[in-house]
Amino acid sequence: MVSQILFIAITLAAVALFSYNLKKVIRNIRLGRAVDRSDQPQKRLMTMLKVAFGQTKMFFRPLPAFLHFIVYAGFVIINLEVLEIMIDGIFGTHRIFGGLGIFYDVLIGSFEFLAIGVWIACVIFLIRRNILKLKRFSGVEMTSWPRSDANYILITEILLMTAFLTMNAADAKLQAIGAGHYTTAGSFPVSQFLQSILPDSESGLIAIERGCWWFHIIGIFAFLNYLPYSKHFHIIFAFPNTYFSNLEPKGEFTNMQSVTNEVKAMLDPSFTPPDAEPGRFGAKDVNDLNWVNLMNAYTCTECGRCTSVCPANITGKLLSPRKIMMDTRDRMEEVGRNLDKAAKNKEEANITGFDDGKSLIDTYITREEIWACTSCNACTQACPINIDPLSIITELRRYAVMEESQSPASISTMLGNIENNGAPWKYSPADRFNWAKES
Amino acid sequence: MSTQLNFEVPTMAEMIAKGEEPEILFWVGCAGSYDERAQKTTRDICKILHHVGLKYAVLGTEESCTGDPAKRAGNEFLFQMQAMTNIEVLNGYNIKKIVTGCPHCFNTIKNEYPGLGGNYEVIHHTQLIQQLIDEGKLKAEGGESFKGKKITYHDPCYLGRGNDVYEAPRKALEALDAQLVEMKRCKTNGLCCGAGGAQMFKEPEKGNKDINIERIEEALETQPQVIAASCPFCMTMLSDGVKMKDQDENVQVLDIAEITARANGL
Structure with a gap:
């Protein structure tokens, strides 16, 4: 009875804490500008099913895709087991679904195979990161926290799977010796090999079985609450992120309506622009980006596929699309903390969270980075969950050029040429058709 | 084979004056108009259009930059000024269908002009060549x-990833009975030549290599006789790369339009 109350209390606390943090994350995402992504719901659903559920873009690199798929399937399917744990925990039952007979045996048996699969995959992932030191997992932005974050996730998964298998092994042994409460149920194709290292005494086995059971479920709750601080958030955000991703051709950049109004007014004096919200051209800080850009930042799992195909990064330039996403998230979370602090100190309602003398451009992302981009879309193509670093880079360039008139000198010259001669080079418009006359 | 044209290239203004309408407008682009190397491609596209007897016209001196480099560089004002001026000209001539000689013009007119009132059927010249081959109007003979x-x-970013056009240029090459060899990074995974995003007009940022060198090394690994391009900016970057590697005597960098024109003795 005590353990049931404890279980319910822990569950409620974990869910409450997660909801509290998730609310903050959603508030941060809502700092972004509006963008309408409610069109073509069917196509969006299909994109989500294919890219997020089906992981189609992962399979461009088959080996990590295969390992990742095991972990993903393990995560989703073994979580069915969590349903049983929840019911058992609340009602003090044991293996409530055990009555399903052969079906239950097959289920538990397959969970065990998945668990060992996840275990092996995570060990391989750790080796790839820490021993083989794959180039994709390094870079200026891969400082000690992002690297530790990845290792914590993998180690936690390994521990969870170990606890799950050990729990089953102890359970099976208890079932065999006919311990009370431990009804005979399930099949244990993998954990049977762990039985020999476990003690034979009933009390020892019960301690191990209960210990692992609690460790498994508390581990899952802890993991849930770790997500808002971690790159691992993608296990949730991958789904909305792909659903709301850009469906237009990658080459197409958005036309800025605010600019259209001004240009129309310039070309046609009789045109009266509709009342539009006054705002900055382009992005100086995270609130100038749209909410999809900001959701992208929370979704990024820092895998580095974008950076590894970026022509600028490959040739040693400072630009790294992964860093663009990580910087955006870091700045957004900083602004979020500013807002929290202001709320706590009951400061004036006009505290925006942006008055800290910092901004996304310059404090986080340098001019050198944004001007190194070739807008080739290799990063957006490579992202397994449709994150778009290019649109953030474009917004930062728009701010630099339109609000500050700051661009590399040769870019300014090119823009001047287009304005004056209708061509990026200094040629006369009168000579434009000369190609047909001579060779 | 002269690069000279032995026929007149019709302009829209002349056509309208004669009370005629073209089937398709050939949008030449700034590089195609002014860059000496790209001018050859422009003339070859005209030769192909002339050869198959397609009724076409160009804007001539009425054409102006689409605004693409301004947009990629972040100057939306200048882009929209260019776009709206161009749309006024195009709509004034009642243009329905456009073929471009450049993937950047193609992308901009096809994707970014509709939102500003410019709605046209836009194809890239490699798509036109593929269509002409499919229709049997263009062969590889003579x-x-x-x-x-x-x-x-070499896939240009704004044709390939930007607009998912991967097959048309390859079909045009397959018609030649040539041996098409792919680079390691091709199609969706193609590596940029280094010119996109307004990079064409500036020096690269500090790094340890130029992007076009990285690309040309990969192209040369396939030991090609010809590196085929379909973008005037890629053409510049790849030609420079081949020269830097002292391979310009052994390897030709040619646009698909040039290859097609040559194969047909135009």
Whole structure:
């Protein structure tokens, strides 16, 4: 009875804490500008099913895709087991679904195979990161926290799977010796090999079985609450992120309506622009980006596929699309903390969270980075969950050029040429058709 | 084979004056108009259009930059000024269909002009060449033989990833009976030549290599006789790369339009 109350209390606390943090994350995402992504719901659903559920873009690199798929399937399917744990925990039952007979045996048996699969995959992932030191997992932005974050996730998964298998092994042994409460149920194709290292005494086995059971479920709750601080958030955000991703051709950049109004007014004096919200051209800080850009930042799992195909990064330039996403998230979370602090100190309602003398451009992302981009879309193509670093880079360039008139000198010259001669080079418009006359 | 044209290139203004309408407008682009190397491609596209008897016209001096480099550089004002001026000209001539000689013009007019009132059917010249081959109007005969020659094709970002056009240029090359060899990074995974995003007009940022060198090394690994391009900016970057590697005597960098024109003895 005590353990049931404890279980319910822990569950409620974990869910409450997660909801509290998730609310903050959603508030941060809502700092972004509006963008309408409610069109073509069917196509969006299909994109989500294919890219997020089906992981189609992962399979461009088959080996990590295969390992990742095991972990993903393990995560989703073994979580069915969590349903049983929840019911058992609340009602003090044991293996409530055990009555399903052969079906239950097959289920538990397959969970065990998945668990060992996840275990092996995570060990391989750790080796790839820490021993083989794959180039994709390094870079200026891969400082000690992002690297530790990845290792914590993998180690936690390994521990969870170990606890799950050990729990089953102890359970099976208890079932065999006919311990009370431990009804005979399930099949244990993998954990049977762990039985020999476990003690034979009933009390020892019960301690191990209960210990692992609690460790498994508390581990899952802890993991849930770790997500808002971690790159691992993608296990949730991958789904909305792909659903709301850009469906237009990658080459197409958005036309800025605010600019259209001004240009129309310039070309046609009789045109009266509709009342539009006054705002900055382009992005100086995270609130100038749209909410999809900001959701992208929370979704990024820092895998580095974008950076590894970026022509600028490959040739040693400072630009790294992964860093663009990580910087955006870091700045957004900083602004979020500013807002929290202001709320706590009951400061004036006009505290925006942006008055800290910092901004996304310059404090986080340098001019050198944004001007190194070739807008080739290799990063957006490579992202397994449709994150778009290019649109953030474009917004930062728009701010630099339109609000500050700051661009590399040769870019300014090119823009001047287009304005004056209708061509990026200094040629006369009168000579434009000369190609047909001579060779 | 002269690069001179032995026919007049009709302009829209002349056509309208005669009370005629073209089937398709050829949008030449700034590089195609002014860059000496790209001008050759422009003339070859005209030769192909003339050869198949397609009724076409160009804007001539009425054409102006689409605004693409301004937009990629972040100057939306200048882009929209250019776009709206161009749309006024195009709509004034009642243009319905456009073929471009450049993937950047193609992308901009096709994707970014509709939102500003410019709605046209837009194709890239490699798509036109593929269509003409499919319709049997264009063959690979009567000119230089590319049979068995090793050709590798470089995907321009704004044609490939930008607009998912991967097959048309390759089909045009397949018609030559050439040996098409792919680079390691091709199609969706193609590596940029280094010119996109307004990089064409500036020096690269500090790094340890130029992007076009990285790309040309990969292209040369396929040991090609011809590197095929379909973008005037890629053309510049790849040609420079081949020269830097001292391979310009052994390897030709040619636009698909040039290859097609040569194969047909145009």
